[in-house]
Amino acid sequence: xxxxxxxxxxxxxxxxxxxxxxxxxxxxxxxxxxxxxxxxxxxxxxxxxxxxxxxxxxxxxxxxxxxxxxxxxxxxxxxxxxxxxxxxxxxxxxxxxxxxxxxxxxxxxxxxxxxxxxxxxxxxxxxxxxxxxxxxxxxxxxxxxxxxxxxxxxxxxxxxxxxxxxxxxxxxxxxxxxxxxxxxxxxxxxxxxxxxxxxxxxxxxxxxxxxxxxxxxxxxxxxxxxxxxxxxxxxxxxxxxxxxxxxxxxxxxxxxxxxxxxxxxxxxxxxxxxxxxxxxxxxxxxxxxxxxxxxxxxxxxxxxxxxxxxxxxxxxxxxxxxxxxxxxxxxxxxxxxxxxxxxxxxxxxxxxxxxxxxxxxxxxxxxxxxxxxxxxxxxxxxxxxxxxxxxxxxxxxxxxxxxxxxxxxxxxxxxxxxxxxxxxxxxxxxxxxxxxxxxxxxxxxxxxxxxxxxxxxxxxxxxxxxxxxxxxxxxxxxxxxxxxxxxxxxxxxxxxxxxxxxxxxxxxxxxxxxxxxxxxxxxxxxxxxxxxxxxxxxxxxxxxxxxxxxxxxxxxxxxxxxxxxxxxxxxxxxxxxxxxxxxxxxxxxxxxxxxxxxxxxxxxxxxxxxxxxxxxxxxxxxxxxxxxxxxxxxxxxxxxxxxxxxxxxxxxxxxxxxxxxxxxxxxxxxxxxxxxxxxxxxxxxxxxxxxxxxxxxxxxxxxxxxxxxxxxxxxxxxxxxxxxxxxxxxxxxxxxxxxxxxxxxxxxxxxxxxxxxxxxxxxxxxxxxxx
Ligand code: GLN
Ligand code: ZN
Numbered sequence: 001x002x003x004x005x006x007x008x009x010x011x012x013x014x015x016x017x018x019x020x021x022x023x024x025x026x027x028x029x030x031x032x033x034x035x036x037x038x039x040x041x042x043x044x045x046x047x048x049x050x051x052x053x054x055x056x057x058x059x060x061x062x063x064x065x066x067x068x069x070x071x072x073x074x075x076x077x078x079x080x081x082x083x084x085x086x087x088x089x090x091x092x093x094x095x096x097x098x099x100x101x102x103x104x105x106x107x108x109x110x111x112x113x114x115x116x117x118x119x120x121x122x123x124x125x126x127x128x129x130x131x132x133x134x135x136x137x138x139x140x141x142x143x144x145x146x147x148x149x150x151x152x153x154x155x156x157x158x159x160x161x162x163x164x165x166x167x168x169x170x171x172x173x174x175x176x177x178x179x180x181x182x183x184x185x186x187x188x189x190x191x192x193x194x195x196x197x198x199x200x201x202x203x204x205x206x207x208x209x210x211x212x213x214x215x216x217x218x219x220x221x222x223x224x225x226x227x228x229x230x231x232x233x234x235x236x237x238x239x240x241x242x243x244x245x246x247x248x249x250x251x252x253x254x255x256x257x258x259x260x261x262x263x264x265x266x267x268x269x270x271x272x273x274x275x276x277x278x279x280x281x282x283x284x285x286x287x288x289x290x291x292x293x294x295x296x297x298x299x300x301x302x303x304x305x306x307x308x309x310x311x312x313x314x315x316x317x318x319x320x321x322x323x324x325x326x327x328x329x330x331x332x333x334x335x336x337x338x339x340x341x342x343x344x345x346x347x348x349x350x351x352x353x354x355x356x357x358x359x360x361x362x363x364x365x366x367x368x369x370x371x372x373x374x375x376x377x378x379x380x381x382x383x384x385x386x387x388x389x390x391x392x393x394x395x396x397x398x399x400x401x402x403x404x405x406x407x408x409x410x411x412x413x414x415x416x417x418x419x420x421x422x423x424x425x426x427x428x429x430x431x432x433x434x435x436x437x438x439x440x441x442x443x444x445x446x447x448x449x450x451x452x453x454x455x456x457x458x459x460x461x462x463x464x465x466x467x468x469x470x471x472x473x474x475x476x477x478x479x480x481x482x483x484x485x486x487x488x489x490x491x492x493x494x495x496x497x498x499x500x501x502x503x504x505x506x507x508x509x510x511x512x513x514x515x516x517x518x519x520x521x522x523x524x525x526x527x528x529x530x531x532x533x534x535x536x537x538x539x540x541x542x543x544x545x546x547x548x549x550x551x552x553x554x555x556x557x558x559x560x561x562x563x564x565x566x567x568x569x570x571x572x573x574x575x576x577x578x579x580x581x582x583x584x585x586x587x588x589x590x591x592x593x594x595x596x597x598x599x600x601x602x603x604x605x606x607x608x609x610x611x612x613x614x615x616x617x618x619x620x621x622x623x624x625x626x627x628x629x630x631x632x633x634x635x636x637x638x639x640x641x642x643x644x645x646x647x648x649x650x651x652x653x654x655x656x657x658x659x660x661x662x663x664x665x666x667x668x669x670x671x672x673x674x675x676x677x678x679x680x681x682x683x684x685x686x687x688x689x690x691x692x693x694x695x696x697x698x699x700x701x702x703x704x705x706x707x708x709x710x711x712x713x714x715x716x717x718x719x720x721x722x723x724x725x726x727x728x729x730x731x732x733x734x735x736x737x738x739x740x741x742x743x744x745x746x747x748x749x750x751x752x753x754x755x756x757x758x759x760x761x762x763x764x765x766x767x768x769x770x771x
Contacts, residue, residue: 005253005276005298005300006065006066006214006215006252006253007064007214008066008215008253008255008276008277008300008302008341009062009063009064009065009066009067009341009383010340010341010342010383010384011061011062011063011067011341011342011343011376011379011380011382011383011384012062012066012067012068012069012165012302012341012342012343012379013062013069013306013308013343013344013347013348013372013375013376013379014069014167014217014219014257014259014279014302014304014308014343014344014346014347015069015071015167015308015344015346015347015348015349016053016057016068016069016071016347016348016349016372016376017071017348017349017351017352017353017372017526017527018053018071018072018073018349018527019525019526019527019533020049020052020053020353021353021354021357021523023525023533024045024048024049024052025046025049025531026531026532026533028042028045028046028049029042029074029530029531030531031045033108033112039104042104043104046072046074047156049072050072050153050156050157050160051160053071053072054068054157054160054161054164055160056373057376058161060373060376060377060380061376061377061380062376062380064162065162065163065214065215066162066163066164066165066213066214066215067162067165068157068164068165069164069165069167069217069347070150070153070154070157070164070165070166070167071167071347071349072153074104074107074108075107075108075111075133075529075530075531076111076131076132076133076529076530077132077167077169077219078125078132078133078134078135078169078174078177079107079110079111079120079132079133079135080147080149080150080168080169081168081169081174082110082133082135082174082178083102083107083110083146083147083149084145084146084147084148084149084150084168084200084204085143085144085145085146085171085174085197085200085201085204086100086141086142086143086144086145086146086200087135087136087137087141087143087174087178087197088102088110088141088146089120089135089136089137089138089141089181089182090138090140090181090182090183091117091136091181091182091183092109092110092114092117092120094106094109094114095107095109095110096146100142100144100146101146101147102146102147107147110133111133111530112530113712118685118709118712118714119133119711119712120133120134120135120136121133121134121179121685121686122134122529122711123661123663124621124622124661126221126224126225126260126626127260127622127623127624127625127626128260128309128346128350128622129350129526129528129534129536129577129578129619129622130349130350130526130527130528130529131528131529132177132529134177134178134179135174135177135178135179136178136179136180136181136182137175137178137179137180137181137184137190137193138180138181138183138184138188139184139185139188139192139193141181141193143193143196143197143199143200144200145200145203145204145207148204148207150166150167150168150204150208151166151204151207151208151211153166154166154208154211154212154213155211158211158212163212163213163214165213165215165216165217165255166208166213166215166216166217166252167216167217167218167219167257168201168204168216168217168218168219169219170201170218170219170220170241170242170256171194171197171198171201171241171242171245172194172220172222172234172237172238172241172242173219173220173221173222174197175190175191175193175194175197176190176191176222176228176229177222178190191237194237194240194241195240195244197241198240198241198244198245201241201245202244202245202248202250202251205245205248205250205251205252205254206248206250206251208251208252209250209251209252213252214252214253215252215253215254215255215276215277216251216252216253216254216255217254217255217257217279218242218245218254218255218256218257218275219257219259220238220242220256220257220258221257221258221259221260221261221346222234223238223258223263223266223270224258224259224260224261224262224263224281224285224626225260225261225626225627231264231265231266234266234269235266235268235269238266238269238270238273239269239272239273242254242256242270242273242275243272243273243274246273246274246275247274253275253276253277254275254276254277255275255276255277255278255279255300255302256270256273256275256277256278256279257279257302258270258278258279258280258281259279259281259304259308259345259346259347260281260284260346260626261281261284261285261626261627262280262281262282262284262285262286263280263281263285264285264292265292267280267288267292267293268292268294268295271293271295271296271297271299272295275299276299276300277299277300277301277302277341278299278300278301278302279302279304279343280301280302280303280304281304281345281346282303282304282305282322282326282345283304283305283306283307283309283345283396284345287322287325287326287329287392288326288329289329290329290332290333291333293329293330293332293333293335294333294334296330296333296334296335297334297335298335298336298339299335299339300339300340300341301326301330301335301339301340301341302340302341302342302343303322303323303326303340303341303342303343304343304344304345304346305319305322305323305342305343305345305379305382306319306342306343306344306345306375306378306379306382307344307345307396307397308344308345308346308347308348308349308350308351308375309345309346309350309351310351310397310580310581310583311351311352311369311370311371311524311538311580312368312369312370312397312398312580312583313367313368313369313370313374313378313397313398314370314375314378314382314396314397314398315390315394315395315396315397315398315399316378316381316382316387317387317388317389317390317391317394318390318391318392318393318394318395318396319378319382319387319396320382320387320388320389320390321389321390321391321392321394322392323340323342323382323389324389325392326340327340341383342379342382342383343379344375344379348372348375348376349526349527350526351371351372351375351526351580352371352372352521352523352524352525352526352535353371353372353373353523353525354371354372354373354374355369355370355371355373355374356373357522357523358521358522358523358524359522360522361519361521361538362402362519364402364403365400365402365519365538365540367398368397368398368399368400368540369538371524395584396583397583397584399584400540400582400584404516404517404540404541404542405540405541405542405582406541406542407516407517407541407542407544409544410542410543410544410593410596411542413596414589414592414593414596417592417596417644421644421647421648422640422643422644422647423643423647424643424646424647424649424651424675425651427675427677427700427701428700429651430651430652430654430677431677431701431702433651433652434651434652434653434654434677436652437611437652438564438611438612438652438654440495440496440564441495441768442734442735442737442768443725443729443734443737443738443739443764443767443768444495444496444738444739444764445493445494445495445496445738445739445740445760445761445764446494446495446496446497446498446566446680446704446738446739446740447489447494447498447740447741447744447745447757448498448614448616448658448680448740448741448742448743448744448745449498449500449501449566449568449614449616449658449744450498450500450501450504450507450744450745450746451485451488451498451500451501451502451745451746451753452745452746452747452748452749452750452753453502453746453747454481454750456477456481457477457478457481457502460473460474460477460478461474461502461503461505478502478503478553479556481500481502482499482500482502482553482556482557482560483560485498485499485500485502485557486499486557486560486561486565487560488754489563490561490563492754492757492758492761493761493765494563494757494761495563495564496563496564496565496566496612497557497561497563497564497565497566498557498565498566498568499553499554499556499557499565499568500557501568501744501746503553506534506535507570507574507578507616507744508536508537508570508574508575508578508579509534509535509536509537510549510570511549511569511570511575512537512539512575512579513537514545514546514547514549515543515544515545515546515549515594515597516541516542516543516544516545516546517539517540517541517542517543517544517593518537518538518539518540518541518543518579519537519538519540520535520537520538521535521536521537521538523535524536524538534578536578536579536580537579537580538579538580539575539576539579539580539581539582539590540582541582542593543590543593543594543597544593544596544597545597545598545600545601548600548601548604549601550567550568550569550601550605551601551604551605551608554567554568554605554608554610555608555609555610558608558609558610564611564612565610565612566610566612566613566614566656567602567605567610567612567613567614568613568614568616569598569601569602569613569614569615569616569645570615570616571598571615571616571617571620571641571642571645571657572591572592572594572595572598572638572641572642572644572645573591573617573619573620573623573638573641573642574616574617574618574619574620575594576590576591576594576619576623577619577622577623578619586637587637588636588637588640588641591637591638591640591641592637592640592641592644594641594645595640595641595642595643595644595645596644596645598615598644598645599644599645599646599647599648602615602645602646602648602649603648603649606649606650606653611652611653611654612653612654612655612656613646613649613653613654613655613656614655614656614657614658615642615645615646615655615656615657615676616657616658617642617657617658617659617674618658618659618660618661618743620638620659620667620670620671620674621659621661621663621666621667622661623638624666624667624670635669635670635673638670639670639673639674642657642674642676643674643675646674646675646676647675654677654678655675655676655677655678656676656677656678656679656680656702657671657674657676657678657679657680658679658680658681658743659671659679659680659681659682660681660682660742660743661682664681664689664690664693664694665690665692665693668693668694668698668699671699672698672699672701676701677701677702678701678702678703678704678738679701679702679703679704680703680704680705680706680738680740681703681704681705681706682706682742682743683705683706683707683724683728683742684706684707684708684709684716684724684741684742685706685709685711685712685742688705688724688727688728690705691705691727691728691731694731694732696731696732696733696736700736701736702736702737702738703732703736703737703738704737704738704739704740705724705728706740706741706742706743707721707724707725707739707740707741707742707760707763708721708741708742708756708760709742710741710742710743710744710745710747710748711742711743713748713749713752714752715752715755715756715759716756716759716760717759718759718762718763718766719763721739721759721760721763721764722763722766722767725737725739725763725764725767726767726770729767734768739760739763739764739767740760741756741757741760
């Protein structure tokens, strides 16, 4: 480290969207994977995107070397760090070239799998709707610099201008998010490799310095979460990793970023590492106290005052007052109150690029919104000291008061809710009633809801949206598709059918479009993972259901078959998790409103003769607060809203729920508390892990551990499904075991769907025989 610390600009977001305002990254990747773009063309396309991003950031006023974060990733920042340091599992060792490096194709194989091997597992990134890949590491993983992308991108940024600030997920976070490789011995902990991993990071930092990078950003969001290590263990591990890196001379100055929550007393440990700057999330966390700032010395504090997880405009006078208060506390703690930069709480990768292109949002709503570019403008404005401070305790975002924000009828209804509204008869009584009413075999077969979205369906939806297909034509197109899907399921021999969800573009947006209280954007895409993007709706006002939503489709499907057709809804927690939600009232209040709106839909489905209703809650796990201390309050409101939606039905009506990701052990109590009759959950991709966590005494309900990994085009054989079913039956018993895929089939093609479902039905029949 050079004796004088290079300047760090006053305004610096810690990350920026990488997909491009027109989803350029997605389009280039899909073209490359489909062979429509060769390797050079693909490299050129991503380079063009990065260039446009750097130009845009400069235009937004991020001035000076290191002001702009290097946010580019071909797929995922956790995968980038894993590949940079050689964390490649033995089962995918083929991605390493003869020289020990991983090229673009190898990188994508880790992310997407090969013909023989599944990809790395994927899971939610902290409490966001972004997914990261889960590196697999063992005692023998050969840790080494396997990609110099972080250095190459920095060099490229110097060609374009002043140079971006390279960013790396830190060694501690990387290992805490990794899992032991399949071939690792019992008892191996990824953290066992921390010292060796830090040595590889040191090489990367040395290379960055040699390339001329004044600063590097090391991100350690695990400091804000206490899932596995307690505060003392985190402090020790931080010293052993980031502290070790900081002790070297041969490196750029380090900005240690701690997004996704306050780090409280761990600030002392962060300061003690000897890094030159520490970033704090000050939107969720409190301002650090003078005592917590004691070790600040000459460390620059990077104040994450602009919330990067929501789309609401920052109440700038409040933020300015908090900034002033922070400066005075730093001074009081013996530091320099001027040695501060302004930043975002987390990377802006979780919000869309810009509001500029939205033409149909109401002006009053727009006045309260900020996407990434508008948030950068706020950061620049705050950093320039242009805002007169208001009150430290003022609102954190601009208050919203326009029409549609308050609906008194909705509020009165929510206020009148009693416990009886979220309570059903004892579930064992229901189980018997449903057994008689539905007459299903043991190991009943079903799917999770959606069937492949064929081109004609997408076309019809788009034409209807554009106005070139009228309501009657659209309805007929959907009915044709529903009829086709029902016939197919009957022919395949499934027991519980679905209508296939052809009318839905997205499981949350569809409901947002049909409920009051939501606004929908035109270009508000955010990356979910890799090339996958979603366009979250904006929940800004009180929520209610003006008219039935799914009832006509479900009843049409049911009219075509004697088999039960499962009604299909998205649950309140997931609707909240995958939307941008108002922050002017507790989430629980908003969730109750959504729960009550869905309750109306459930009642109408039941009245129309639908006997099984599935309410999907794939986001139950992801919204779980990062700190255990906050779990009880979260479970209280999340569970209540689901039960409000589902408790109005007869004993004979069977309520299903579905979760995409297992981590069953983490959420088993919550799932149990939902009081659903049947739960389907991902299991095939994680190779049956959940069965280890299911205790039939603790979870005495129907359960369908997925037997087909629908994230890959691979068709599972009948034998392997039978094998999974036998293992599951040994744990949960034949009476409660359901047979289903991991998730919906929307993104699959018909060829593999038909083949896989045929094997699934055959396997269920075979497993019933040997019961
Ligand atoms: N019912 C939805 C579907 O099948 C569930 C999707 C999900 O869990 N993400 O598409
Ligand atoms: Zn799912």
